[in-house]
Amino acid sequence: MNWLSGSYEHVHFYMFSTSHIVVLVLLLLMILSLFIYRKKLADKNTRIGEWTAAFFLLGMEIAYHSWMIGTDLWTVNRSLPLELCSIATFLTIFLLITGNKLLYEILLFIGLLGASQALITPYLYFDFPHFRFFHFFFTHLLIFCTPLYFTWVKGYRPSFLSVVKTMIFLNVLASMIFVINKLTNGNYLFLRHKPETASMIDLLGPYPWYILSLEAVAFTLSIVIWLLFREKSATAVVEREFHHYF
Template sequence: MTKVTIYNDQYRIFEMFSISHFIVLLLFLFGTFVLFFYRHNLNQLKWRPIEIGIALSLLFFELTFHVWLLASSYWNASDSIPIELCSISLFLTIILLLTGKKIVYEWLLFTALLGATQALITPVLVYDFPHIRFFYFFYTHIMMIWVALYFTWVKGYRPTLRSVGKVFVFLNVVLPIVMVVNKLVDGNYMFLSHKPRTPSLLDYLGPHPWYILSLEGLLLLLSLVVWFFFREKGNKGNDHKIHDKS
């Protein structure tokens, strides 16, 4: 495997669909199946200390990652500010674990399943196992998805059609803010300035800036798909049994 030398240390460069990538994807699928098939058993357990522990671990990973960037002189305003979609999802995950707010769940369910899932399949990543960047990337992205699914399957949260509207409004409020930041720091947060250099879904959505409009339409379509599969079934008119946390 190709290697890159940094500060006299040897690090393997991450390659998509390499052995390390496949192992992570298999672990992710295994954990997802366990979460689904044992959801009723897991519902009987006391999860509050674990929820807080996962939230703190995500915050620790985020802080550690930025400390590493600073210590390695890699931190740069053009690409290190945590305003990527997955970074936003990470903070939503932490807030949801700590507060249990329904609206945070609604935002996270869609951003995690649509954003973090795509990131797991086509990672924008340089360093392979066992670099800290490798652990940070996969741990945080997997936890975003698992936490959203945990609140759905184990805790009984469910999206509604209004949830689709809420996440669409939320992202379109964030979008112009990120665009302004991109202009100020010459960045490419959320890939709003240009497509990533590695293969991704954006390659099929047209040239810049038209792929942004394509993403808007795709976001709406896929959000409806997520709502359809995760909506409350057989209980029409009932938003959610814990609506008091909205």
């Protein structure tokens, strides 16, 4: 079968199949490698690698949209790059190119939370060796690992204010995409209904209450991520940050 074929025949993806388990093992190896070799990587000039990863992601996105157009799968109500992980893809690209701290602060939370959910419960129809399989998993692996790389290798750290910035970003984004969903009859960010395949959202109640539940979960888990990755002295400066900014 042609790897760019639009047919579902013989390549339907099943959660926790062999190919899925292999990807999860690869994710674990990537995380361990970044952590174990973080000091060696920090001593090297990694700009070529960062730019390579950025342009690889950009190339995958261009190839993905070209594939959808070529197979008549591209539609305005489901193919615009407005899903959280699509947005995280572009944040990852710009972070790898610019090293911008604000991009890191937002990507640390939405990258780890969004990509982990996507990697564990993929919203995917095509299995290995289809192009879409490679696009989906390579993209999400890089989204997940890039903020870890900037934390462990580049020395970036979140503050409590980073959580606040992320929640503001998500709420502004959701408001804009709510309007776009109305105009396109789309379901970007799953603001109109839950995904058709099994996901963690199934545990968060019916529409529209699961949206509020998602916000509470996102805030709670962002706090957990901040506690895990903050500077050792961050606890002592939380109150000072609040007084400074609020």
